[in-house]
Amino acid sequence: MTDTAKIGYLVPQFPGQTHIFFWREIMEMEARGAQVQLFSTRPPPPGLIAHDWSAQAMARTIYLGKVRPLQALAALPALPRAEMRREGTDFVRDLALSASAARQLRGHCRRLGIGHVHVHSCGRAALIAALARRMGGPAYSLTLHGPLSDYGPGQRFKWRGAAFATIITAKLLGEVQAELSPDLPARLPIQAMGVDTEALRRDAPYVPCQPGETLRLFSCGRLNIVKGHQDLMQAVRLLLDRGQQVSLDIAGQDDDGGSGYRKVLQDRIAELELGGHVRLLGAVSAETVRAHLLNAHVFVLASWNEPLGVALMEAMSCEVPTIGTAAGGVAELINDGVDGVLVPPKEPAALADAIATLAADPARCIALGRAGRARIVAGFRAGIGAQTLLDAISG
Numbered sequence: 001m002t003d004t005a006k007i008g009y010l011v012p013q014f015p016g017q018t019h020i021f022f023w024r025e026i027m028e029m030e031a032r033g034a035q036v037q038l039f040s041t042r043p044p045p046p047g048l049i050a051h052d053w054s055a056q057a058m059a060r061t062i063y064l065g066k067v068r069p070l071q072a073l074a075a076l077p078a079l080p081r082a083e084m085r086r087e088g089t090d091f092v093r094d095l096a097l098s099a100s101a102a103r104q105l106r107g108h109c110r111r112l113g114i115g116h117v118h119v120h121s122c123g124r125a126a127l128i129a130a131l132a133r134r135m136g137g138p139a140y141s142l143t144l145h146g147p148l149s150d151y152g153p154g155q156r157f158k159w160r161g162a163a164f165a166t167i168i169t170a171k172l173l174g175e176v177q178a179e180l181s182p183d184l185p186a187r188l189p190i191q192a193m194g195v196d197t198e199a200l201r202r203d204a205p206y207v208p209c210q211p212g213e214t215l216r217l218f219s220c221g222r223l224n225i226v227k228g229h230q231d232l233m234q235a236v237r238l239l240l241d242r243g244q245q246v247s248l249d250i251a252g253q254d255d256d257g258g259s260g261y262r263k264v265l266q267d268r269i270a271e272l273e274l275g276g277h278v279r280l281l282g283a284v285s286a287e288t289v290r291a292h293l294l295n296a297h298v299f300v301l302a303s304w305n306e307p308l309g310v311a312l313m314e315a316m317s318c319e320v321p322t323i324g325t326a327a328g329g330v331a332e333l334i335n336d337g338v339d340g341v342l343v344p345p346k347e348p349a350a351l352a353d354a355i356a357t358l359a360a361d362p363a364r365c366i367a368l369g370r371a372g373r374a375r376i377v378a379g380f381r382a383g384i385g386a387q388t389l390l391d392a393i394s395g
Contacts, residue, residue, distance in 0.1 A: 006035045007393060008109055008117030008138060012125045014040035015049070015057045017253055017283040018222065021193040021310050021382065022120060023053055028386035037112055039105060041065040041125060047257025051285050062108055064101035064128065080134070083157045091153040098127045105129065106137030114138055116163070116393050122151040126158040139163045141185075141392065144172055145193075146307040146328075148179060156183040164392045166191045166385075168308050169329030187392060192308050192333075194382040197373075199286075200317035202294060206369050208321075208362035209297040214245040215359050218296035218320075220289055220311040221303070223254040223261045223280070228302030228325065230268050234348035235302070235355060237272045244356060246277065249292055253283035293318040297365070298358055304345045306330050313380050316340060316372030321365040323354050333380070339371035 007029070011022055026036050042065035043058055051057075079099070084092050105128055109117065117140045119129045129140035142165040148155055159165065159180055164187035167173045173190055209215045217236070221227040229250055239246045254260035262280060269278050281288070293299065299315035299322045306312075306328045315322045316339065324330045325345040334340035341358065343350045358365055 005033070006037065006112065006114045008039055008105075008114045009036050010039040010105070010117055010119045010121075010125050010129060012041045012121050012123060013044050014038065014061060015051065015054050016044050017049075018310070020051060020286050021195065023051070023057060024196050024382040025193065025386050025389070028383045029390060031383075032386065032390060034390060037108075037114055038062065039064060039108070039117070041101065041128070045257045047253060047283065049283070052287070064104045066100075079131075080157055083154065087153045087157075091157075094124055094127055094152060094154060095131070098124050098131060101128045102131035102135060102137070106132040106135050109138045116140065118389055118393070119143070120145070122148065122155065122158060124152065126151070127154060130158045130161050133161050141165060141389075143193075144168065144176065147172070147305075148176065156180060159184055164188070166388060166392070168192045169332045171329045171332065172307065187395075189388055189392065191385050191388040192313075192380055193310055194380045194385045195310065195313045195317050195376060197317050197377050197381050200290060200293070200314050201373070202319050206319045206366060208365040209359050214247050215239075215355070216295060216297045217246060217248040217300055217355065218251070218292045218298075218315075219248065219300050219302070220251040220292075220314070221301055222252050223250075223265060225261060225264075226304045227252070228304050228345060229265055231346060231348045231351060232300055232302040233265070233268055233272055233274060233278055235300075235352040236274060236277060238349060238352040239356060240274075240277065242352075242356070244359065246355075248274075248278045249281055249296075250279070251281045251284050251289055251292060258282065289314065290318070293320055296320050298323060298355060300351070300355065301325070302345070302351055303327055303330070308333055312340070313376050316369075317376045317380075319369035319373045321358055321368040322372055323351070323358070333375075334372075335375070338368075339375040340368060 038061040040061050115138050117138050119126050120143045122144050141163050144167045160183040162185045164185050166189050236248050254262045299320045301324050308329045312324050322340040324334050326342040327345040336342040341354050343354045
């Protein structure tokens with residue numbers, strides 16, 4: 001049986017703007033007696049450092065991204081040559097970029113007495129752990145947060161050596177089983193990342209939008225085309241054209257720290273003449289996100305494909321009536337019409353209709369908010385995920 005006292009925890013480019021759920025999970029694991037050593041491939045660019053705990057997290061993290069030529073050369077005997085021939089040049093490239101980090105990970109774990117590393121990725125971070133294991137390093141496990149196609153080549157190699165893997169939705173589990181069997185670990189529990197339901201709760205009762213008041217919308221997610229912010233902006237334009245007074249704040253930044261897709265959205269705001277109605281807040285702290293949630297009448301995330309949606313969980317935990325899209329695994333989180341509302345992705349008119357319907361029905365807003373919080377408390381608390389990991393590692 002593996003000792004859970006010392007556990008490695010590997011997250012690529014940590015801490016990023018959306019990584020508070022990792023930090024919550026680490027805190028929950030440590031509250032249960034585990035000693036967690038953070039590993040990452042590299043720190044984030046300054047524009048994506050948003051949280052008050054980011055400096056503490058970086059001080060605790062061992063970064064493996066610097067390529068050390070001698071370490072890479074020493075890793076050559078451990079490279080999976082048969083797999084390299086099957087997978088092709090992209091996999092060979094990823095191995096070349098990961099070999100040095102794998103040797104470093106093995107060395108750090110031996111020095112620190114770490115027998116297991118959990119990897120919150122199935123990309124190169126998973127490859128680093130799989131290579132380290134092949135070199136005689138620690139056991140490892142994976143969490144799959146989205147479609148396998150997002151995580152690059154060599155998936156059979158990454159999964160074959162894992163002790164177990166947690167998968168955030170039943171939908172993704174089915175896809176993995178169809179694509180990777182028989183190269184899967186025996187244990188594949190379904191477990192989503194969770195939220196801190198004690199921190200994400202209301203200090204005062206939710207008050208729906210009143211007659212004559214501007215409807216306050218809030219959204220939170222990376223500035224990326226797949227998050228559907230452009231569709232939500234179009235919905236805001238439609239609502240304004242119908243005479244509904246509405247404002248929208250969007251928290252989040254693009255992966256380039258503000259020089260990427262943010263510019264596209266700024267142009268879209270200008271094209272739709274929404275300058276007085278839509279604000280891009282950038283990468284903001286968890287406290288700022290909570291403040292906006294508590295101030296919002298409705299939370300909306302218009303993703304084209306959302307594996308599950310931690311931002312949705314945060315809104316629901318704060319009793320904010322929540323609208324998501326029936327895309328990806330969101331339907332495993334939101335029961336449409338019961339604890340939230342689902343609309344088709346990429347349909348701004350349907351989104352505008354759903355927002356307007358909620359704005360006109362204060363009692364339904366209150367009921368959805370209460371049911372949403374109950375849903376999150378029952379099944380999506382951070383402590384549930386932490387305990388699942390600890391039980392799987394020790395078992």
